[in-house]
Amino acid sequence: MSSSSITRATLAKDIRLEWRSKDAINSMLFFALLVVVIFSFSFDPVAEESRRIAGGLIWVAFLFAAVVALNQTWARELRNSVLDAYRVSPAPPNALFVAKALGNFIFVCVLEALMAPLFTVFYNLRPLGPAWQLLPVAILGTWALVVNGTFFAAISIHTRSREVMLPLLLFPITIPALLAMVQATNAILIGQESARFWIVLLLTYDVVFTIACLLLFETVMCAE
Amino acid sequence: MKYLYAAYTATWIIHLSYLGILTARYRRLKREMRALETKP
Amino acid sequence: MKKAFPILAIFTLPLLGYAFYEAMFVAPADQMQGEVYRIIYYHVPSAWTAFIFFFINFVASIVFLIRRNPKADAVAVAAAEVGVVFCTVVLVTGPLWARPVWGIWWTWDIRLTSTLVLWLIYVSYLILRRFSQGDQMPVLASALAVFGALDMPLVYFSIWFFRTQHPQPVIGGGGSIDPRMLHVWLLNWAAFLCYGLLIFWASYRLENLKRELEETQSLESMLEAPRFR
Numbered sequence: 191m192s193s194s195s196i197t198r199a200t201l202a203k204d205i206r207l208e209w210r211s212k213d214a215i216n217s218m219l220f221f222a223l224l225v226v227v228i229f230s231f232s233f234d235p236v237a238e239e240s241r242r243i244a245g246g247l248i249w250v251a252f253l254f255a256a257v258v259a260l261n262q263t264w265a266r267e268l269r270n271s272v273l274d275a276y277r278v279s280p281a282p283p284n285a286l287f288v289a290k291a292l293g294n295f296i297f298v299c300v301l302e303a304l305m306a307p308l309f310t311v312f313y314n315l316r317p318l319g320p321a322w323q324l325l326p327v328a329i330l331g332t333w334a335l336v337v338n339g340t341f342f343a344a345i346s347i348h349t350r351s352r353e354v355m356l357p358l359l360l361f362p363i364t365i366p367a368l369l370a371m372v373q374a375t376n377a378i379l380i381g382q383e384s385a386r387f388w389i390v391l392l393l394t395y396d397v398v399f400t401i402a403c404l405l406l407f408e409t410v411m412c413a414e
Numbered sequence: 415m416k417y418l419y420a421a422y423t424a425t426w427i428i429h430l431s432y433l434g435i436l437t438a439r440y441r442r443l444k445r446e447m448r449a450l451e452t453k454p
Numbered sequence: 455m456k457k458a459f460p461i462l463a464i465f466t467l468p469l470l471g472y473a474f475y476e477a478m479f480v481a482p483a484d485q486m487q488g489e490v491y492r493i494i495y496y497h498v499p500s501a502w503t504a505f506i507f508f509f510i511n512f513v514a515s516i517v518f519l520i521r522r523n524p525k526a527d528a529v530a531v532a533a534a535e536v537g538v539v540f541c542t543v544v545l546v547t548g549p550l551w552a553r554p555v556w557g558i559w560w561t562w563d564i565r566l567t568s569t570l571v572l573w574l575i576y577v578s579y580l581i582l583r584r585f586s587q588g589d590q591m592p593v594l595a596s597a598l599a600v601f602g603a604l605d606m607p608l609v610y611f612s613i614w615f616f617r618t619q620h621p622q623p624v625i626g627g628g629g630s631i632d633p634r635m636l637h638v639w640l641l642n643w644a645a646f647l648c649y650g651l652l653i654f655w656a657s658y659r660l661e662n663l664k665r666e667l668e669e670t671q672s673l674e675s676m677l678e679a680p681r682f683r
Contacts, residue, residue: 338601345594349586358581359598362574363605366612373616387615395608402604406597409519413590421493421550422474425500425543432539432653439660446667450674 193285200289207266208297214262218255218301223308225251230312244313245375249368251305253335256298257357260339263290264347273411283408291340291403298332318381327378327385330392331371337396338363341403344410367395459655466648473645476638493551499643500543501569503650507537508576512603515596524665527592530599531583532657534576536650541573564613571609575602 208214229247267273276286309315317324339360346355374388477495514530517523548566549559560566579602583595 341601342598345582345598348588348590348594349582351585355582355585359578362571362578363601365571365574366605366608369612369616391608391612391615398604398608399601402601406519406600409593410597413588413593415488415490415554417550417554418490418492421547422496424546424550425496428539428543428546429649429653432535436653436656436660439664443660443663443667446671450667450670453674 193282196281196285197289197292200286201292204289204293205296208293214259214297215300218258218297219304221258222251222255222301222305225254226305226308226312241313241315241318241379242376244309244315244379245372247313248305248309248375249331249371252298252302252332253364253368255301256294256332256335256339257360259294259297259301260336260343260360261353261356263294263340263343268347277412283411284404286411287340287344287403287407291337294336294340295333298336299328302328302332315379317379319378319385321378323378323385323389324375326389327371327374327392330389330396331367331374333396334367334371334392334399335360335364337400337403341407341410344407348413367392370395459652462648462652462655466645466652469645469648473638473642476641490551490554493547495638495642497544497547497551498639499646500540500547501565502643503646504537504540504544504569504572506647507533507540507650507654508572508603511537511576511579511599515599515603518592518596519600522593524592525662527596528658528661528665530592530596531580532654532661534579534599535657536654538573538576538580539653540646540650541569541576544569545573562613562617564610564617567613568606568610572606575605 226247229251264273267276276283339356342359342363343356345359346352349355370388370391374385374392377383377385377388473495477492510533511530514526514533518526518530545566548569552561553559579595579598582598583591586594
């Protein structure tokens with residue numbers, strides 16, 4: 191079995207399972223919606239102000255929602271001893287990691303696509319800068335969250351308070367990526383500065399940590 | 415300048431707290447080692 | 455090796471005392487800031503010392519991942535603890551200096567912010583070590599340490615750009631340094647480095663002791679288990 195066929199098979203299985211149960215998507219959606227509503231109580235979304243803080247609010251909402259999805263990434267595998275089976279099989283562990291990360295990536299992207307119109311409505315957003323740039327920001331930013339999130343989720347299954355451990359490990363490491371995502375979104379919405387530096391930083395972050403995750407995942411997965 | 419004194423005091427409080435943690439760890443280890451030795 | 459520890463201890467204490475004396479009384483008062491600037495004689499050397507220990511942790515973690523030598527892991531955890539202690543000093547003395555000088559407790563400037571992120575990363579490392587059990591925990595922790603170290607240049611760079619876009623007061627000042635001040639600075643750094651090495655050594659030895667104890671305990675329980683005849 192080749193690496194890519196394993197990846198495709200695992201990814202297809204995860205998507206199929208998710209499509210049937212819609213567990214992760216529903217909880218993510220509801221969580222993100224709650225965060226949006228609660229934040230809008232604290233910040234009155236009058237047009238000018240809201241453009242300045244919207245970037246931060248959006249990404250915080252997506253970050254928390256992504257953590258909801260990431261927490262259950264490995265839960266299914268643990269329950270059915272899939273990880274043990276994987277360890278003894280000759281299949282390359284990276285194929286599993288890529289499949290999981292891609293699956294999470296797709297789920298969070300679906301969430302973002304569903305939430306984006308809601309944010310536009312709630313905060314009266316109208317990007318004054320080049321709106322197309324929001325797409326690379328969203329893609330690179332989501333991958334940054336998901337790739338490290340999937341890796342740390344694999345680490346936290348070996349710990350006592352699993353659900354708490356994941357955000358605790360993830361948030362500090364993700365700070366540069368979060369800063370970049372928020373600043374890029376703000377720059378595009380306000381339209382006064384260029385988001386280019388932040389997009390390049392996100393790309394660098396993604397490359398560095400994707401390589402690090404691929405190099406170290408086998409070590410982490412084979413840990414007891 | 416009370417900030418100056420506060421800063422120096424805080425520094426040493428932090429260092430002494432860590433020394434305290436190390437000492438407590440050492441005492442606990444010594445206790446467990448003694449327990450092992452006295453077991454038949 | 456064991457004899458060096460008390461020798462270092464005897465050497466360090468007076469060095470710390472002398473460095474303190476120099477910082478408080480010998481170094482000339484700053485023109486603009488007055489006496490309160492003397493905080494930097496503790497603040498900056500602590501920062502340098504913390505960075506050194508975090509670097510030691512990074513190297514030890516990599517060595518452990520490659521060789522799986524338990525002593526390397528003991529070095530890693532001891533270095534992380536000492537690093538966090540010194541980093542805490544930096545984060546506490548920083549605002550205590552900023553308040554009288556700049557009028558604000560905190561600013562999201564490059565140095566303070568990246569030090570805060572560094573502190574957060576290594577505290578999360580120590581929490582991971584405490585919350586996970588099993589003999590594979592050092593492996594996971596080392597992976598996290600590597601990630602943390604890889605992250606730091608990105609953290610610094612991102613905040614640097616953020617701050618060049620939104621300039622704010624830089625805590626740490628610029629300008630030329632009076633050579634007498636540099637002398638006191640380096641003296642305090644040497645003193646804190648020696649002190650850091652002392653507590654690192656103590657922590658490292660305690661960690662090794664704990665490991666030996668755990669091994670002995672598990673051997674004992676194995677021997678006590680009923681054997682089938």
